[in-house]
Amino acid sequence: MSEPSVEEATNRIYESLQADNADIDVHIAALKAAMKQAGLKEAVFDPARLAHNNRSGRKLMQAYFRQRGVTVTFSA
Template sequence: MSELTVAEATDKIYESLQADNAEIDKHIATLKAAMARDGVKEAVFDSTRLPQNNRSGRKMMQAYFRQRGVTVKFAE
């Protein structure tokens, strides 16, 4: 299997979030590896694509990803 790009890994995370967080830790690890490969410091997500698009949901996502070594920002 080829390595995913940051955009592809981000799409996998959106899919996982829609599927009630199925395999989310695996997808976060894939995103972290893609970010390291590409020299990206922050993962940028579109908050409109999140299942919980409120402040609480975004903060929970940021905290969960931060615990796994990924800094999350949301696109305006």
């Protein structure tokens, strides 16, 4: 099985967030690997696609991902 692209991994994370964080750690690991392959330092997420698009939800997501080695930013 080939590594997913950053876009595919990001879409899987959106799906996982909508499904009450099902398999989120697996998807974060796949995103981290895809980012390393692409040479990216941070993942960019669209806040409109998040399950909890408020300040506390975004900060919680950033903290959770940071613990797993992924820096998260949000698009405008």
